[in-house]
Amino acid sequence: xxxxxxxxxxxxxxxxxxxxxxxxxxxxxxxxxxxxxxxxxxxxxxxxxxxxxxxxxxxxxxxxxxxxxxxxxxxxxxxxxxxxxxxxxxxxxxxxxxxxxxxxxxxxxxxxxxxxxxxxxxxxxxxxxxxxxxxxxxxxxxxxxxxxxxxxxxxxxxxxxxxxxxxxxxxxxxxxxxxxxxxxxxxxxxxxxxxxxxxxxxxxxxxxxxxxxxxxxxxxxxxxxxxxxxxxxxxxxxxxxxxxxxxxxxxxxxxxxxxxxxxxxxxxxxxxxxxxxxxxxxxxxxxxxxxxxxxxxxxxxxxxxxxxxxxxxxxxxxxxxxxxxxxxxxxxxxxxxxx
Amino acid sequence: xxxxxxxxxxxxxxxxxxxxxxxxxxxxxxxxxxxxxxxxxxxxxxxxxxxxxxxxxxxxxxxxxxxxxxxxxxxxxxxxxxxxxxxxxxxxxxxxxxxxxxxxxxxxxxxxxxxxxxxxxxxxxxxxxxxxxxxxxxxxxxxxxxxxxxxxxxxxxxxxxxxxxxxxxxxxxxxxxxxxxxxxxxxxxxxxxxxxxxxxxxxxxxxxxxxxxxxxxxxxxxxxxxxxxxxxxxxxxxxxxxxxxxxxxxxxxxxxxxxxxxxxxxxxxxxxxxxxxxxxxxxxxxxxxxxxxxxxxxxxxxxxx
Numbered sequence: 001x002x003x004x005x006x007x008x009x010x011x012x013x014x015x016x017x018x019x020x021x022x023x024x025x026x027x028x029x030x031x032x033x034x035x036x037x038x039x040x041x042x043x044x045x046x047x048x049x050x051x052x053x054x055x056x057x058x059x060x061x062x063x064x065x066x067x068x069x070x071x072x073x074x075x076x077x078x079x080x081x082x083x084x085x086x087x088x089x090x091x092x093x094x095x096x097x098x099x100x101x102x103x104x105x106x107x108x109x110x111x112x113x114x115x116x117x118x119x120x121x122x123x124x125x126x127x128x129x130x131x132x133x134x135x136x137x138x139x140x141x142x143x144x145x146x147x148x149x150x151x152x153x154x155x156x157x158x159x160x161x162x163x164x165x166x167x168x169x170x171x172x173x174x175x176x177x178x179x180x181x182x183x184x185x186x187x188x189x190x191x192x193x194x195x196x197x198x199x200x201x202x203x204x205x206x207x208x209x210x211x212x213x214x215x216x217x218x219x220x221x222x223x224x225x226x227x228x229x230x231x232x233x234x235x236x237x238x239x240x241x242x243x244x245x246x247x248x249x250x251x252x253x254x255x256x257x258x259x260x261x262x263x264x265x266x267x268x269x270x271x272x273x274x275x276x277x278x279x280x281x282x283x284x285x286x287x288x289x290x291x292x293x294x295x296x297x298x299x300x301x302x303x304x305x306x307x308x309x310x311x312x313x314x315x316x317x318x319x320x321x322x323x324x325x326x327x328x329x330x331x332x333x334x335x336x337x338x339x
Numbered sequence: 340x341x342x343x344x345x346x347x348x349x350x351x352x353x354x355x356x357x358x359x360x361x362x363x364x365x366x367x368x369x370x371x372x373x374x375x376x377x378x379x380x381x382x383x384x385x386x387x388x389x390x391x392x393x394x395x396x397x398x399x400x401x402x403x404x405x406x407x408x409x410x411x412x413x414x415x416x417x418x419x420x421x422x423x424x425x426x427x428x429x430x431x432x433x434x435x436x437x438x439x440x441x442x443x444x445x446x447x448x449x450x451x452x453x454x455x456x457x458x459x460x461x462x463x464x465x466x467x468x469x470x471x472x473x474x475x476x477x478x479x480x481x482x483x484x485x486x487x488x489x490x491x492x493x494x495x496x497x498x499x500x501x502x503x504x505x506x507x508x509x510x511x512x513x514x515x516x517x518x519x520x521x522x523x524x525x526x527x528x529x530x531x532x533x534x535x536x537x538x539x540x541x542x543x544x545x546x547x548x549x550x551x552x553x554x555x556x557x558x559x560x561x562x563x564x565x566x567x568x569x570x571x572x573x574x575x576x577x578x579x580x581x582x583x584x585x586x587x588x589x590x591x592x593x594x595x596x597x598x599x600x601x602x603x604x605x606x607x608x609x610x611x612x613x614x615x616x617x618x619x620x621x622x623x624x625x626x627x628x629x630x631x632x633x634x635x636x637x638x639x640x641x642x643x644x
Contacts, residue, residue, distance in 0.1 A: 057544065081553065086550065087550070088548055088549060088550035089549030089550035089551075090550055094548045094549075096545060101541035101542060102542060103542055104545075104546070105542070106560075106564065106637065106638055116549045119550055119551055119552070120550060151640070167549070
């Protein structure tokens with residue numbers, strides 16, 4: 001059976017003054033029908049760009065190349081404007097990070113949602129209104145009829161994000177890409193929105209790509225996890241595999257940075273990964289994570305590290321053993337680890 | 340929205356009061372009006388008589404209030420030079436300048452806004468460069484020079500359009516282009532930069548990601564935002580066209596308000612100068628009010644703040 005979304009060897013190059021930025025390097029990603037896949041990584045790892053590229057929304061001057069980029073078996077490479085328009089919002093919908101700015105401040109919420117629905121479906125204004133109200137009720141927006149006449153700035157962040165989710169559901173898409181859907185929200189609202197996304201996903205069976213830098217939001221929601229670093233996939237597998245026993249030092253570092261209720265003591269410093277994501281300017285000649293890795297050794301600097309497959313669905317881009325859980329070793333770079 | 344309108348109206352009224360005080364004071368700031376009216380050979384007695392006759396001997400605030408009272412009741416005073424009421428004089432000159440200003444603004448907007456949008460959609464391409472050259476040329480060329488160039492090109496060489504007077508609507512075309520061309524560059528550059536900013540914004544990305552057609556994205560979700568600063572600038576330029584088109588009016592021999600203002604200053608025709616000042620200031624105030632209301636209609640966030 002063809003997967004819902006199939007990406008093979010997707011790369012993006014952006015010409016800049018001092019060379020060629022390579023924010024995405026040969027990324028593979030597959031999403032099955034009804035599956036939730038989380039893409040995890042720090043800012044600047046290429047996860048948002050990857051999701052934008054699926055919609056054909058990469059920056060205008062970016063050069064995209066891929067062995068295969070297919071949605072429901074149809075290639076998305078070289079689509080013309082009209083065919084993109086027929087896919088965007090209708091078959092693939094996107095939920096954006098900042099609901100403050102994602103809606104046009106000049107138009108009433110109801111008009112914006114109706115504009116999108118009527119772009120894709122031949123419905124009357126009254127029918128559009130009816131469907132929007134029903135959807136708003138579904139995503140837990142109180143007094144939905146009143147919301148239609150409000151402007152975005154008159155709504156709270158949580159409400160706006162609920163309305164963003166309702167907007168994504170308007171045309172019953174087959175795939176929803178949620179790009180950091182909870183990052184701009186209060187912590188209490190975050191949990192509600194994640195619950196809503198999980199419910200909606202279960203109810204509609206839509207495929208879901210969840211892009212996040214917060215590995216903590218992944219656990220309850222995703223079937224599979226793809227960890228990205230420096231534009232590459234560094235580790236992937238089922239959520240249990242990756243979060244249960246992370247093999248890549250980067251994944252492990254992300255895990256250490258989450259406080260665990262009951263385990264993390266008051267005042268105890270959280271784990272962190274020293275250093276910053278490097279600017280992806282040159283082709284890789286070594287492991288991309290080399291500079292920040294606590295386990296680096298000579299072999300890591302010799303050549304780029306290939307992606308290897310292990311037991312189950314796990315894939316790993318690291319020279320450390322893939323099968324046996326890594327033993328806590330003496331770090332080469334001082335890093336604070338949770339006991 | 341209601342309270343916003345009321346607030347803006349109050350501000351407009353305040354501005355008008357301040358401007359009227361200033362324009363009234365001008366008479367006294369620029370010398371003794373009685374001396375000027377009496378002429379060079381007048382005796383001190385004659386001057387005192389005139390001073391009394393025109394009420395210049397009364398306290399300042401009394402003079403001001405009675406002057407304002409006359410204005411509000413529609414009496415704009417009498418021109419000492421033309422020996423004629425100021426009202427009819429203004430009524431002759433204002434329509435010419437107003438027509439010229441509206442046409443010039445229309446020309447400026449029709450040229451500058453589409454060019455700005457196109458330049459923003461394809462930045463650093465040949466179209467953008469051509470627009471930039473046009474803008475720089477327009478900004479750099481004084482309007483008397485572009486007026487003469489237009490007269491030479493379309494009037495003398497091609498003989499398509501009349502170049503002097505205000506007899507028919509064709510007479511307005513060249514001066515409107517000359518006046519509008521000077522205003523167009525600022526509007527164009529502002530539209531371009533506003534468009535480039537808004538095209539990068541999140542809500543435009545949303546509109547694209549939901550499959551809206553490119554023109555909808557550009558016009559409905561882009562231009563509406565980019566045009567907001569343009570409204571303010573175009574208003575100021577429109578005010579400038581109405582009050583300061585002296586040069587263009589002179590070159591094309593149009594007897595408009597600018598021409599009248601210039602002549603009246605030379606004649607020290609105080610009542611006319613005051614009336615023109617007030618008319619122009621009031622026009623500015625009303626235009627600014629209209630621009631603010633228009634912007635409030637375009638962007639709901641302005642209404643509530």
